[in-house]
Amino acid sequence: MTLHRLSAPEIAEQLDLCFEVEFTFIDNTLIAQRIAQLEPEVQQQLLHTARRVAASHIQVAAQLCTNAITTIFAVSGGDHTAQQAQLLDSWADQVMDLYDRFGLAKSMQMVNDFDHFQRYQRQETVGVSLKEVEVRLLHFLNGLSGRKMKLAPAEGEHWSDSETIYLPSASLLLPQRELNRWLYSAIVVYHWAEARFSTFQPPLFARMMDASDHLLHLFESVNGLRLERLIQRYLPGQWRRMEQLRQAEGGGELSSDWTQVVRLLEEGDLSLQTALKVTEAWSRQLQPLPRPCYQGRLALSRVAATREKRIGEERAQFRVSFMDYRRQQSPPPAMAPERETGDEEEESDLQWSSEQAIATLPLQLRPTAESIIQDFGEIPPEYLTAAGPADYLLLQQKAREEDPGEVWGGTYHEEGAFLYDEWDHRRESYRKGWCAVRELEVEGVEDPFVEEALQRYQLEIRHLRKTFETFRNENRILKRQSSGDDLDLEALVEAQVDLRQGRELSDQLFIRTSRYERNIAVAFVVDMSGSTRGWINDAEREALLLMCEALQTLGDRYAIYGFSGVSRKRCDIYVIKRFEEGYGEAIRQRISGIRPQDYTRMGFAIRHINQILNQTGAKSRLMITLTDGKPDDYSDYHGEYGIEDTRKALLEARHLGIHAYCITIDEEAKSYLPRLYGPAAFTQIDDPRQLPYKITDIYRRLTSR
Amino acid sequence: MHEIEKHLITEEPYYSPVGEEIAIFEASYRNGLPVLLKGPTGCGKSRFMEYMAWRLQRPLITVSCHDDLSTSDLVGRFLIRGGETVWIDGPLALAVKVGAICYLDEVVEARKDTLVVIHPLADDRRLLPIEKLGQILEAPPEFALAVSYNPGYQSLLKDLKQSTRQRFVALEFNYPEAMHEAEIVVRESGVDLPLAQQLVSFAGMTRNLKGSGLDEGASTRLLVHAAKLIQSGIAPTVASQCAIAQALTDDPEMMPAIFELADSVF
Secondary structure: OOOOOOOOOHHHHHHHHOOOHHHHOOHHHHHHHHHHHHHHHHHHHHHHHHHHOOOOOOOHHHEEEEEHHHHHOOOOOOOHHHHHHHHHHHHHHHHHHHHHHOOOHHHHHHHHHHHHHHHHHHHHHHHHHHHHHHHHHHHHHHOOOOOOEEEEEEOOOOOOOEEEEEEOEOOOOOOOHHHHHHHHHHHHHHHHHHHHHHOHHHHHHHOOOOHHHHHHHHHHHHHHHHHHHHHHHHHHHHHHHHHHHHHHHOOOOOOOHHHHHHHHHOOOOOOHHHHHHHHHHOOOOOOOOOOOOOOOOOOHHHHHHHHHHHHHHHHHHHHHHHHHHHHHHHOOOOOOHHHHHHHHHHHHHHOOHHHHHOOOOOHHHHHHHHHHHHHHHHHOOHHHHHOOHHHHHHHHHHHHHHOOHHHOOOOOOOOOEEEEEEEEEEOEEEEEEEEEEEEOOOOOOOHHHHHHHHHHHHHHHHHHHHHHHOOEEEEEEEEOOOOEEEEEEHHHHHHHHHOOHHHHHHHOEEEEEEEEEEOOEEEEEEEHHHHHHHHHHHHHHHHHHHHHHHHHHOOOEEEEEEEEOOOOEEEEEEEEEEEEEEOHHHHHHHOOOOOOOOOOHHHHHHHHHHHHOOOOOOOOOEEEEOOOOOOEEEEEEEEHHHHHHHHHHHHHHHHHHHEEEEEEEEOHHHHHHHHHHHOOOEEEEHHHHHHHHHHHHHHHHHHHO | OOHHHHHOOOOOOOOOOOOOOHHHHHHHHHHOOOOEOOOOOOOHHHHHHHHHHHOOOOOOEEHHHHHHOHHHHHHEEEEEEOOOEEEEEEEEHHEEEEEEOEEEOHHHOOOOOHHHHHHOOOOOOOEEEEEEOOEEEEEOOOOOEEEEEEEOOOOOOOOOHHHOOOEEEEOOOOOOOOOHHHHHHHHHHHOOHHHHHHHHHHHHHHHOOOOOOOOOOOOHHHHHHHHHHHHOOOHHHHHHHHHHHHHHHHOOOHHHHHHHHHHHHH
């Protein structure tokens, strides 16, 4: 189909709508005139891009269109090539990504600096972005021994605080893509080695904290050589790659003085002490070496701050766990510092600095012990004495700090939350890590609700138990099998007849009992939005109670989660019953404690439950959602946006092999639920009071064979 | 008796003890107590059983359990032969009759109702009822029952019932210490010690990943496989990729990370 060229007024009309000029007062006349001169394909693409970007921010979209005309489509004649189209798409993606992550200023910067974007584009061909390799790098880092470290994006150069390695968002320094990929691994290995091979131990801070820049940079070079030799010893393959990286960036041979330094380091068994001694002794003769691309600057003050926090926590943790362990042991383990016993063997076990010493500790203590040894080179003797009240206090404080409920006490932040993507149908892409999801426990409530409900439904419960009982352990007898537990007499008689008549004897003469094992995991996802207040909330709670009573008989694995939230930063999953928890008084009280909360943002809940269901390993995984209305949230999660995101989340569920079913009391459900769940995967109930009866019935129907 | 001779182990299998497992097994055997071997896959449970069977000079009958395993598969069943029904003993009945060691490998894979048949055999009665024949076999003192399972990857579904597990003497197995494991790799494959140590160090890295992306780290068995490939002329990195990394996971993000760990070590 050939497209017709749009006139300026036609374009202006579309842009007015897209940029909401009624409110924004953006003057589209000039842009429309310029777009009118372009080829029809370009016109369509620009308008489409304008709509996509305007979904994030209207000003950004308007500016991007203006700039695209003067840059990408500036060539006279305006030949619309696939390359131009791709360029515009990736410019728009990049800008939207920056807007999501850093806000308006950064994204406008990218919109206004086409050269910067083009440089970025050119580097795309040889560069590697952190996003591409992040997961792989994290697995790689986890595989290396020692303290578990984390990865995070750095704003500038790469560095480490001894717990987290901060990496640049792209690696572009080297001329080939493969080398840039290696560079990321080399940076990770280098910073890992810094922490692993005892760089950050007390003597470093004592001697370098207030040292001159020259001395500190010289130490960086000496320590760099020490770490490289250690990497060569423990990870020879990685060291060879580092050599290649150095050559690729034009690194030369070491001078004779520096070769002498390496020799001294090796004679001193590559220890930190030797590196410090050599640095101080040679500080007048030597100038720091140029830093190889994988070596970062030492951020001493930041390492010291992280270390101080960690040491307090780990000391408390180690002392408390070690004392617990000793109490359980009889007699106490040999590695306790009972020097006064004078036992030769015990003395030799006190060599904490060696890896063997760690190996003698119980498994749960080893990671902390490893981390402590990285900080001190040994387990300091005071760590092995009885834990004082201060340690317990510190642990309690730490537990309080990590209480997910507390996070919302101050400003919103995402620390420790699960981050889930959200689908933006207008942009036709996911917003990365958009929803900050936290699991909160529902407080159990001791009130007469449970008792009253069980009383009211006692007849139904008895009936349900009976029906579910027959439903359990379906034994099927398979006749005429080639092997089995018993002879199939009927088949045997027929076979004898066949045999007498000279026909071939069948081998299918056995009966086999096949027991159909219900390998089902079901998650009930309950809408806890504010609109469920009153009757609906009561009906939901009653329905869940009845369901639990019935499922007890059936033995299927089940979990119950509630969801609600205010905006993407506060998406709450309420844990009512986890899969591994047994049904009992505590769960009944939690069901009773279900209270209406805020809004119905639904996508994150489905995505989170997807993950949980996926971990159960059950053959059939089922997600049953109880809701009273369509997805809807406080700020942006209205109408089509919410429906489309929920639909995408449900498609993800289907992709994972999870069956999703919805029970709703929304009278308008038929207008949107078929699009979400498919025509046959939801039930609309007119009266909430019917819910307890319906849910068990639906469950039975869904899970029978 | 001819049939059972196939199950006798004539040559001493290589087994390097980690703790007191040999003494404990022998003591259990003398007292007629069944044994439960717990441990991750490929850490030497089955080899230990072969070694003990050789040491005690008893035939070893191994049954690999699966979720279709029925009681008849263990005890025996009628078959049709030449127009007549004949009873054929299952491996468990055979082991009881001849006083062999019966080893049920990965016992949790079997259905819970199937396992009930070993209950009278695994307590002080030491009896095996054969319902279809109306017989009850009494186990001779030479008979021993051993089962194994891997507690590491058990889902909620697959766990031993308390009534089953509380009949056994339990022996816990784990991967040997680094040096010991390297010696085992040398002995099993013939590679030199430094290379075996590198392989063990690589295995350690994959074991660090257990729980953060991998269900299990590399077993000693996989190390021996890789070492054998290396001994036959395959490059160490390639051998580690094929025999270890690929065997551990299919995850498209995890696999390159493990490849890279292998590249770093060799």
